[in-house]
Amino acid sequence: MECTFCGEELDIEEEECPQYDNEGDVICDNCYRENFLFTCVYCQDYGLLENRGDIGSLFASTSEEDTDLQNGIYEIIDHPFYISDMFSMRILEDSVKLISTDISKIHTRGYPIGFLCEECSQKIKESANELQCKKSR
Numbered sequence: 001m002e003c004t005f006c007g008e009e010l011d012i013e014e015e016e017c018p019q020y021d022n023e024g025d026v027i028c029d030n031c032y033r034e035n036f037l038f039t040c041v042y043c044q045d046y047g048l049l050e051n052r053g054d055i056g057s058l059f060a061s062t063s064e065e066d067t068d069l070q071n072g073i074y075e076i077i078d079h080p081f082y083i084s085d086m087f088s089m090r091i092l093e094d095s096v097k098l099i100s101t102d103i104s105k106i107h108t109r110g111y112p113i114g115f116l117c118e119e120c121s122q123k124i125k126e127s128a129n130e131l132q133c134k135k136s137r
C-alpha cells in the first residue's frame with residue numbers, strides 16, 4: 001500500500017490501521033500528522049486541525065508586540081478573531097476573551113500565538129469557571 005500524499009510505501013504498522021484523508025484515501029502517519037493534526041501548545045499532544053480555532057476553543061498569546069494582546073490564554077468567542085496579511089497578524093480584541101494570564105505551561109516555540117487542543121481548552125475553561133465562582137462568593 002502506498003500513501004496517496006507522498007507516495008511512500010506504508011510500513012507494517014501503518015498498513016494494519018491506516019489513516020485516511022477526507023476523500024477516504026490511505027495516507028501515511030507522517031502525512032496525516034502534517035495535514036490533519038497540530039501540536040497543542042499546552043499538553044504538547046496532537047489535536048485535530050479541523051477544530052483548531054473554533055469558537056469556544058482556546059489559544060495562547062505569548063508575544064505582546066506581535067498580537068497587541070496581553071500575554072495570556074484566550075477563548076475565541078466570535079469569528080473572525082484575527083486579521084492577517086503575509087507579514088503580520090492582529091487579533092481582534094472583541095472576538096476573544098481573556099481566560100488566564102498564566103502562560104507558564106505554554107510552549108509556542110517562537111510563534112506569537114499557539115492553539116490548544118479541545119481537551120485542554122475544556123479543562124482550562126472549567127478551572128477558570130471554578131476560580132470565578134470562588135471569587136464571587
Ligand SMILES: [Zn+2]
Pocket residue numbers: 003004005006007008027028029030031032
Ligand atoms: Zn505520506
Ligand SMILES: [Zn+2]
Pocket residue numbers: 040041042043044045116117118119120121
Ligand atoms: Zn492539549
